[in-house]
Amino acid sequence: MVRVIGALVLATSLASSLVLTARSRPAGQSDSLPTVTQAVAPDYPLNACLALFEGRVRVEVTVFAKGERGENETRVEGPPLLQAAAVDAALAWSFEPPAKRQKVGLTFVFKIVQQANSDGFESPTTAIFHPPYEVEVRCRPAKIRK
Numbered sequence: 001m002v003r004v005i006g007a008l009v010l011a012t013s014l015a016s017s018l019v020l021t022a023r024s025r026p027a028g029q030s031d032s033l034p035t036v037t038q039a040v041a042p043d044y045p046l047n048a049c050l051a052l053f054e055g056r057v058r059v060e061v062t063v064f065a066k067g068e069r070g071e072n073e074t075r076v077e078g079p080p081l082l083q084a085a086a087v088d089a090a091l092a093w094s095f096e097p098p099a100k101r102q103k104v105g106l107t108f109v110f111k112i113v114q115q116a117n118s119d120g121f122e123s124p125t126t127a128i129f130h131p132p133y134e135v136e137v138r139c140r141p142a143k144i145r146k
């Protein structure tokens with residue numbers, strides 16, 4: 001059964017990752033691309049958040065016929081300060097087994113936001129999943145009081 005999952009907004013603390021478990025294949029997605037069964041949002045590195053550092057990291061993973069990823073075949077592009085968090089999250093993703101080995105590009109966007117979330121929730125980190133292969137992680141640094 002194919003389900004369409006829109007952008008899902010979840011909140012977490014800086015110390016824990018978000019996990020979205022679903023079988024999602026957005027409308028119009030080719031059947032040749034592996035279907036995500038579990039997506040994990042990276043932690044926003046604390047030092048990057050405090051330094052108001054933003055960036056986009058692309059992690060290319062190889063998905064084998066059994067649905068597992070090859071750690072030794074991972075390629076990363078983006079700011080070094082954010083790469084480790086993105087790779088850790090990417091290696092936790094799982095996929096339905098494709099017909100043959102495929103490379104999948106996962107994109108992790110790290111953004112600093114200054115205002116509270118629209119629902120008033122005061123979590124310092126929010127993740128927004130954009131199926132099939134993108135996660136936006138927002139950090140709201142604590143205000144420094146004098």
